Amino acid sequence: MLIWRRKWLPGEPDDETNIARAVWLEKKYWENLTASTANGVAKAFSG
Numbered sequence: 001m002l003i004w005r006r007k008w009l010p011g012e013p014d015d016e017t018n019i020a021r022a023v024w025l026e027k028k029y030w031e032n033l034t035a036s037t038a039n040g041v042a043k044a045f046s047g
Contacts, residue, residue: 002014005022012018 001019001023004026005012005014005019008022008025009018
């Protein structure tokens with residue numbers, strides 16, 4: 001989780017609030033990537 005904090009919030013300290021933010025950002029990133037991929041596949045096969 002500290003790696004995620006360094007990835008998403010590089011200038012912030014390693015406290016529990018920033019780690020929680022980084023975990024949330026990582027989760028949202030993968031959710032958005034999953035939705036984007038599904039939409040791209042649907043668009044590719046619909047036309």
